[in-house]
Amino acid sequence: MKKCFREEDVFGFIWDHANEEGMWAGDCATVAEEFAVSEDAAYAVLSELCDRDRIQRIGEETYIVTRWREPGEATEGESAR
Numbered sequence: 042m043k044k045c046f047r048e049e050d051v052f053g054f055i056w057d058h059a060n061e062e063g064m065w066a067g068d069c070a071t072v073a074e075e076f077a078v079s080e081d082a083a084y085a086v087l088s089e090l091c092d093r094d095r096i097q098r099i100g101e102e103t104y105i106v107t108r109w110r111e112p113g114e115a116t117e118g119e120s121a122r
Contacts, residue, residue, distance in 0.1 A: 048086055054075055055096060056106060059105075065105070072087060
């Protein structure tokens, strides 16, 4: 079954795979493989998420979630997204 490939889905994937500081070690190749799309399409979505200030690129293969959980913040249902 092919996964949905929308900005929200990619952001959810990044959120779910980020460490406790909000760092995600991945790139367009990671997204392309996960969602079975081209690297160009994956790069476009990552760029859009950066433009919308949902994530920031901080290296060749590292991004950080811009709005991350505060220490002690409830994580029920990932509603903090």
